Amino acid sequence: xxxVSQDPRHKITKRGQNVTFRCDPISEHNxxxxxxxxxxxxxxxxxxxxxxxxxxxxxxxxxxxSAERPKGSFSTLEIxxxxxxxxxxxLCASSFGQGVNEKLFFGSGTQLSVL
Amino acid sequence: LAKxxxxxxxxxxxGQEVNITCSHNNIATNDYITWYQQFPxxxxxxxxxxxxxxxTNEVASLFIPADRKSSTLSLPRVSLSDTAVYYCLVGEWGxxxxxxxxxxxxxxxxxxxx
Numbered sequence: 001x002x003x004v005s006q007d008p009r010h011k012i013t014k015r016g017q018n019v020t021f022r023c024d025p026i027s028e029h030n031x032x033x034x035x036x037x038x039x040x041x042x043x044x045x046x047x048x049x050x051x052x053x054x055x056x057x058x059x060x061x062x063x064x065x066s067a068e069r070p071k072g073s074f075s076t077l078e079i080x081x082x083x084x085x086x087x088x089x090x091l092c093a094s095s096f097g098q099g100v101n102e103k104l105f106f107g108s109g110t111q112l113s114v115l
Numbered sequence: 116l117a118k119x120x121x122x123x124x125x126x127x128x129x130g131q132e133v134n135i136t137c138s139h140n141n142i143a144t145n146d147y148i149t150w151y152q153q154f155p156x157x158x159x160x161x162x163x164x165x166x167x168x169x170x171t172n173e174v175a176s177l178f179i180p181a182d183r184k185s186s187t188l189s190l191p192r193v194s195l196s197d198t199a200v201y202y203c204l205v206g207e208w209g210x211x212x213x214x215x216x217x218x219x220x221x222x223x224x225x226x227x228x229x
Contacts, residue, residue: 004158035217042202042219043159091158104217106158 004107006092012113013082020078021110025094032075034067035091043091082114119203124224133190135223137203140184148179148186151202198227
């Protein structure tokens, strides 16, 4: 168990550019989540996968955001035409869904700065 | 998901016991209470989860009164490394197809000093 891995750890981009983040969950975890966290706030839910199926998306996830989890393993989160308001920490978490005892394991996140 | 209220910050000294209380007046029958810890530049880490009465693990204890409208996270003999943000979450986990859409508040910033 190597934990949830996210890449890159930091990303600086110019407004209008596209960015893509990658998340490698703990192996055999069937659920994968994306969250966004801004300074001084708690993480906010963005979207969730069960295996390769994206089952829910938050209203926070505008049409500039897209997430995929091909083959139910790693996941990518892409932001198109980035805006300064997209600057945040993007966190990935995975779990092995076990009903009420489900625990989420978070990665260290990708810090995005949009200039 | 039930809304939670917890203190914005708390200060303590090494070796002290720290109790962080969370209010969740509209908790639902099927809701569980979960606490996460977050250090700077890291993702949250699960600490403890409970439904009622008392739960204890190697890290902390969670006290939940009979009405379940509040809960208290107890950290015994804190050290400098316990300085972190602690989040209290209430919700119904693991429903079929529902996932675990944790709703984090702003948390409690615990600062431990020598």
